[in-house]
Amino acid sequence: MPVNYIPRRFSVIRDKDLCINCGCCVRQCSNECHCFAGDGKTVLSRSDECVACHRCVDLCPTGALRIEKYVCDYRENANWTPQYQQQICRQAETGGVLLSGMGTPKPYPVYWDKILLNASQVTNPSIDPLREPMEIRTILGRKPEKLTVEKKGKSTVDMPPQVILETPIMFSAMSFGSISLNAQKSLAMAAKELGTLFNVGEGGLHPELEPFTDRAIVQVASGRFGVHSDYLNNSRFVEIKIGQGAKPGIGGHLPGEKVSVEVSDARMIPEGSDAISPAPHHDIYSIEDLRQLIWAIKQATGNKKPVSVKIAAVHNVAAIVSGCARAGADIVAIDGFRGGTGAAPERIRDNVGIPIELALAAADQRLRDEGIRSRISLVAAGSFRCSADIVKAIALGADACYCASAPLIAMGCHMCRTCNTGKCNWGIATQRPELTKRLNPDIMYKRVVNLINAWNHEIKEIMGGMGINSVDSLRGNRLMLRGIGLNEKELEILGIKHAGE
Amino acid sequence: MSIVAGIRGYAEVNDEIKAEFLSKAKVTVTDVNGQRYLGNALDGGKTLEIYGTAGNDLAFCLNGGRVVIHGHGQDAVGNTMGGGEIIIHGHAGDALGYGMRDGQIYVRDNVCCRGGIHMKEFRSMKPVLVIGTNAGSFLGEYMAGGTIVLLGLNLKRGEKLFGTHCASGMHGGKIFVRGSFPRENLSPNIKAVSLNDDDRKELDSYIRKYCRCFDADYDEIMKKTFMKLIPETSRPYANLYTAD
Numbered sequence: 094m095p096v097n098y099i100p101r102r103f104s105v106i107r108d109k110d111l112c113i114n115c116g117c118c119v120r121q122c123s124n125e126c127h128c129f130a131g132d133g134k135t136v137l138s139r140s141d142e143c144v145a146c147h148r149c150v151d152l153c154p155t156g157a158l159r160i161e162k163y164v165c166d167y168r169e170n171a172n173w174t175p176q177y178q179q180q181i182c183r184q185a186e187t188g189g190v191l192l193s194g195m196g197t198p199k200p201y202p203v204y205w206d207k208i209l210l211n212a213s214q215v216t217n218p219s220i221d222p223l224r225e226p227m228e229i230r231t232i233l234g235r236k237p238e239k240l241t242v243e244k245k246g247k248s249t250v251d252m253p254p255q256v257i258l259e260t261p262i263m264f265s266a267m268s269f270g271s272i273s274l275n276a277q278k279s280l281a282m283a284a285k286e287l288g289t290l291f292n293v294g295e296g297g298l299h300p301e302l303e304p305f306t307d308r309a310i311v312q313v314a315s316g317r318f319g320v321h322s323d324y325l326n327n328s329r330f331v332e333i334k335i336g337q338g339a340k341p342g343i344g345g346h347l348p349g350e351k352v353s354v355e356v357s358d359a360r361m362i363p364e365g366s367d368a369i370s371p372a373p374h375h376d377i378y379s380i381e382d383l384r385q386l387i388w389a390i391k392q393a394t395g396n397k398k399p400v401s402v403k404i405a406a407v408h409n410v411a412a413i414v415s416g417c418a419r420a421g422a423d424i425v426a427i428d429g430f431r432g433g434t435g436a437a438p439e440r441i442r443d444n445v446g447i448p449i450e451l452a453l454a455a456a457d458q459r460l461r462d463e464g465i466r467s468r469i470s471l472v473a474a475g476s477f478r479c480s481a482d483i484v485k486a487i488a489l490g491a492d493a494c495y496c497a498s499a500p501l502i503a504m505g506c507h508m509c510r511t512c513n514t515g516k517c518n519w520g521i522a523t524q525r526p527e528l529t530k531r532l533n534p535d536i537m538y539k540r541v542v543n544l545i546n547a548w549n550h551e552i553k554e555i556m557g558g559m560g561i562n563s564v565d566s567l568r569g570n571r572l573m574l575r576g577i578g579l580n581e582k583e584l585e586i587l588g589i590k591h592a593g594e
Numbered sequence: 595m596s597i598v599a600g601i602r603g604y605a606e607v608n609d610e611i612k613a614e615f616l617s618k619a620k621v622t623v624t625d626v627n628g629q630r631y632l633g634n635a636l637d638g639g640k641t642l643e644i645y646g647t648a649g650n651d652l653a654f655c656l657n658g659g660r661v662v663i664h665g666h667g668q669d670a671v672g673n674t675m676g677g678g679e680i681i682i683h684g685h686a687g688d689a690l691g692y693g694m695r696d697g698q699i700y701v702r703d704n705v706c707c708r709g710g711i712h713m714k715e716f717r718s719m720k721p722v723l724v725i726g727t728n729a730g731s732f733l734g735e736y737m738a739g740g741t742i743v744l745l746g747l748n749l750k751r752g753e754k755l756f757g758t759h760c761a762s763g764m765h766g767g768k769i770f771v772r773g774s775f776p777r778e779n780l781s782p783n784i785k786a787v788s789l790n791d792d793d794r795k796e797l798d799s800y801i802r803k804y805c806r807c808f809d810a811d812y813d814e815i816m817k818k819t820f821m822k823l824i825p826e827t828s829r830p831y832a833n834l835y836t837a838d
Binding site: 180183184186187188189190191192193313315316317320321322323325346348349357361362363366367369371375376385386388389392393436438439511513514 | 604605608630631634635650651654655657669670673674676688689692693695708711712714715716717719735736738739763765766828829831832833834835836837838
C-alpha cells in the first residue's frame, strides 16, 4: 500500500446509541465517507475523504453524527506549519498547481471589523424605520454632469441608461458551470422578488433563465462564452469581466468534465470541452482598448444598456478605476481579495490583491478628487458577511454591493472550500444530476429572499440610528465611520477618523 | 445612394447606417477612414458594403449579416461574431475573428497577430477563417473549434506562412496550411497531419469561394499540398491542478 503522507482532516464521529442504521448518510455523501458493513445493515464511516460539509450531520434523523477536526500533532514549528508540509506532499505526489474553492481563509485583517458606525444622540433625532419612510432604493448608472430643466420643470437632459434596484445588494457573478442551474435559478428568482439583479457570470445564459433576463447582468469575459447580440440585448446591464478578487491576473478554466450537455448549451461550446477564459482579453491591452470594447457593446445594444467593468482590487486600483470611468464605463465593480470563487490557484487566492475596504476608499477618493465620481456607479465586492459590512461599504463610497457567498450559505453552503471538486453535497457547486436535484429553487429562493430582506431591514435600522433616511445620504458619508485599532496610514487611506476623534 | 463617412465620428456614421437598414437590405458606405464598429450586430439578410479602411471592431457581434470591405480592415474584425460573412479585399489587423462562433471571414491578403483567437464551435455552428497570404504570431491561440485556412499566396522571399507560437493553447478545430510552413513556430501541443477525404471536400469549398470572392486561380492554388494542424490532445491542461 502506498504511504499516505497526509493525515486526514476530519473525523466522522458516529454515536452508536443514536444511529438507527437508516443509511441516510450513505446516500447523501458524494465523498463516500459512509457505507454499509459487510452485513448490509450496519452503517460505518470512513473519515478520509470528509470535507466537513455537514450534509450528513444536518440530515441525520437521529442526530447521531458529528464532525471533529482530526488532531494529529506535528513537532511544533511556527514557520513550517502542518499546512505547508501537507501541501508540499500533495504537490510532490501530483506535480499540480494547488487548487481550492471560496475566498481566502488566511487571517488577513478584515477592516470591516475595525470600523465602527455612528448613531445620533440628542443633537439630531434618530429615525425608527418601522414608523417612518426609509429609502434604500439604489440607482446605478452614469449621471449627467448637470441637469437642465425647461420652464415646466421637465428635465431636458439626455439621461444615460439607469438601473433601479430596491436594495443596494446585488448577487455577484457565478456562472452556470461553477454553480448548478438550480442554484443560479434560485438567485434569479430571488433577484426578481427582491427587485435586484443576479449576475450570470462568464458562462452564458441558460435558456431556462430567459424569463429572468430583465433581472440579469450578463458578463463578457475573455473566452466570450455564450456572448452574442441577443445575449447582450436581453439583459439589465452588461459587465466586462477583467478580473476577479479571488484570482487577480488569472483567468477562468472550467475543465471539460464539468461541461455537461446543459453547461455546453449555455456556453455554446461542445460537451466535454475545456472552457478556457485566460486573464487578458486580447482586444484589451490598455484603457483605450477597454474604451473600444465598452463602446462596441454600447453600439451593439443601441446605447440602451449600461456597461459595467469588473476589476480585481490590486495595487493601483484607484488609477485603474479612474481609467475605466474615463473609458466610458457606467458602472465599475471592484472585487476585493477576500472574494469567493469556484476554483482558484491557492497561491494566487491567498497572496494576490488587496482588501476591498482599502480599494474602495482609495477609488472613491480618487474619483472625487478628479471630479468624476458621478460619471460611474461603484459596486463593491469581495466578502460581505452581514448588513453592517454593507453599510460600512456604502459609507466608504460604494453605490451597491455584490454578494455571493452569503446567499450560497443561505442555500446550504458550509464553506468547505472544495467547490473545485464538483462533488458539492448541497447541490450548489456541482453538475452531477443526483446532487443538483437536492437543491430545490422554489424553496431555496425563499431563503435567499429572507436573508436579503433581513439585511435590508438591518440596514434601515442602522441608517435610522444615524438619523439618515435615505441610502443616498449614507453614500460616501465617512463621517459616520470611525476606526478602531488602526494606524495613521490605514485611517488616511480609509479617509476616516479614529474612534474618540 | 451611399453614405459618405469622410472624417465624421463613428457614432454618427453608424446611426445613419442603422437608419438606412430599417428600410433597406443593402447599404453602402464610402470614403471610410477608420470609423469603428461598422456593421456591428448586423442581422441576417442584410449586406453592408464598405469602401475605404474600416476601423477597429468591424462587424462586432455580427448576427448573420454580410459585410464586404473594399479596402483593409483594422484590429478585431468580426469580434465575437455569431454568424454571417465578412469579405475583406485587403488585409486585416490583430485579433481577427476573436471568439467567433459561426460564419465565415475571407481575407484576401495577410492578417496580423492572434488571428482566430478563441474560435469555437457549437452544434451546427462552425466558423471558418480563410487567409490569402500569411498570418502573424499566435494564429489560432486558444482555438477551440472551427477551421482556419492559410493559403500562403504571393509570399515574398523570406516571408513565413505564420509567425511564432502558432496555435498556442489550441484544443479544438483545425488549421489547413498550404505549401511549406515554419514547423519551428508551431506550439508544443500541435501536430501536422495529412488531409483525409472529408478534409479535402471541406477545404475545396472554401478555396472555391476564395477564388470567387477575389478572382484567384483555383488550379494554381491546388498545385501545392495542404497539411492539417490539429492539437495532440483536446485537454492540454488536464493535469495542471491538484485539489488542496
